[in-house]
Amino acid sequence: MDTLNKTRVEAASAEAISAAADLLRRGEVVAFPTETVYGLGANATDEMAVGKIFAAKGRPSNNPLIVHVADIEQAKRLVKYWPEDAETLARALWPGPVTFVLPKAECVPAITTAGGETVGIRMPAHPVALQLIEACGFPLAAPSANRSNYISPTMAQHVLRSLGGRIPMVLDGGPCEGGIESTVLDLSGDECRILRPGLFSANFLSALLGKKVADAGNRRDNDIPLLSPGQLLTHYSPTTPLLLGHIDRILTEWETISGPDLPKKIALMIFEDTIVPEKMSSSAVIERMPRNNEHYAQKLFATLHHLDSQNLKAIFCEAPPADAEWSGINDRLSRAGKLL
Ligand code: TXA
Ligand code: MG
Numbered sequence: 001m002d003t004l005n006k007t008r009v010e011a012a013s014a015e016a017i018s019a020a021a022d023l024l025r026r027g028e029v030v031a032f033p034t035e036t037v038y039g040l041g042a043n044a045t046d047e048m049a050v051g052k053i054f055a056a057k058g059r060p061s062n063n064p065l066i067v068h069v070a071d072i073e074q075a076k077r078l079v080k081y082w083p084e085d086a087e088t089l090a091r092a093l094w095p096g097p098v099t100f101v102l103p104k105a106e107c108v109p110a111i112t113t114a115g116g117e118t119v120g121i122r123m124p125a126h127p128v129a130l131q132l133i134e135a136c137g138f139p140l141a142a143p144s145a146n147r148s149n150y151i152s153p154t155m156a157q158h159v160l161r162s163l164g165g166r167i168p169m170v171l172d173g174g175p176c177e178g179g180i181e182s183t184v185l186d187l188s189g190d191e192c193r194i195l196r197p198g199l200f201s202a203n204f205l206s207a208l209l210g211k212k213v214a215d216a217g218n219r220r221d222n223d224i225p226l227l228s229p230g231q232l233l234t235h236y237s238p239t240t241p242l243l244l245g246h247i248d249r250i251l252t253e254w255e256t257i258s259g260p261d262l263p264k265k266i267a268l269m270i271f272e273d274t275i276v277p278e279k280m281s282s283s284a285v286i287e288r289m290p291r292n293n294e295h296y297a298q299k300l301f302a303t304l305h306h307l308d309s310q311n312l313k314a315i316f317c318e319a320p321p322a323d324a325e326w327s328g329i330n331d332r333l334s335r336a337g338k339l340l
Helices: 014-025 047-057 072-076 084-093 127-136 156-163 202-209 247-257 293-308 324-336
Strands: 008-011 030-032 039-043 066-068 098-103 118-122 169-172 183-186 192-196 242-245 266-271 285-289 314-318
Touching (some): 008 014, 030 127, 039 047, 039 066, 039 127, 072 084, 084 202, 156 169, 156 293, 192 202, 242 247, 242 324, 247 314, 293 314, 293 324
Parallel strands (some): 066 118
Antiparallel strands (some): 098 118, 183 192
C-alpha cells in the first residue's frame, strides 16, 4: 500500500527499467514513455493488474485498452488470426504510432478489451518501452497516463501532475517525440477503417495496402465544425476553456471578453507566421505553433499542459487547415475545445 501513496519518478536507466519490470511482474502499474505519449502500463493478461489502470485513471470500464508488444510474434499470440494487411503494415510501420484492432485470442482478458471481442495492439517506437516489455516478457496494456478525459502526457511531469500518488512509478524518458496518440485502425472487418486519426493519414495507409482505408471523418464525434463538447463521445480537455477558430473570429470574440485593462489572462495559440493584431499582442500570453503538422503535433499537448497550469481565463487557438494531414490534430483540438 505504501508504494501507492508515493510516486517514484526515475530516469529510465537499465536499473530503473528492471525495477519497473519487477513492479509490473508483481501486478502493479508503471507509467513509461512511448514515441507518442506516456502510457500507464500493466500486464495485459492479468485482470487484477489491468483493473488498477482503470482505477488509477478513473477510466470508464467500457473503453478498451491498447496492448503494447515488443515484436510481431508477440502480437500474433494476442489475436485469433493475423491478416495479411496487418503483416504488411506492421512490416512497414512498426515500431511506430499505429494500432491494429483485431479479433482477440483467449489469453486476452475481457477487462483489457472492455468486454469486446477485439483487441488493439501496437509496437511502440521507443527504446525504453521496448526494453520494458522485453524485460517483463508479457505484453503491456497501456492507455495514455493521464486522469480520464484530461490531456495526454508528453512529459514525466505531466504524468505526475495527473496521477501522482495514485501509481507507484514513472519511468522518465524525456519528452515524447510524436506528440499525439497513435492512429487506431480497425482491421477486424471487411473494410479497413480508421477509428482514431493520428499522424498516418488514410491516404498514406491506403497507398501501403493498395486498397481503400476509410477515414474517421464520418464519425459524428470527430466532426469539425464541432458539435457541442457535451455531444462528443470523449474529450481530452484542459481545465481552461479552449476556443478554436480563424484569427478574425478570435479577434471578435476577444473583444467581447477582454476589457481595456485586462491583465495577461488570455492565451493565444497561433501559427508562427500569423500577424497578431496589436491589441492582442500587448495583452495575451502568445504561443507560436509550427506550420508543419508533425512539429505541431509534437508541441500540441505540452503547450496545452503549460497554458492550462497558468490560471488563464481562456485559450484561443487558431484553427489548423481542414486537410487530411491535419486530421489527427484537428481531432484532438476539437475534443479539447469548442469551435467559435
Ligand atoms: O499512442 C497511443 O495510442 C497511446 C500510447 C500510450 O500507446 N495510447 C493511447 O491509449 O492513446 P488510450 O487508451 O488513451 O486510447 C486508446 C484508444 C481509445 O480511443 C480506445 O477506445 C481505442 O484506442 N481502442 C483500444 N482498443 C480498441 C478496440 N479493441 N476497438 C476499438 N477501439 C479500441
Ligand atoms: Mg487517452
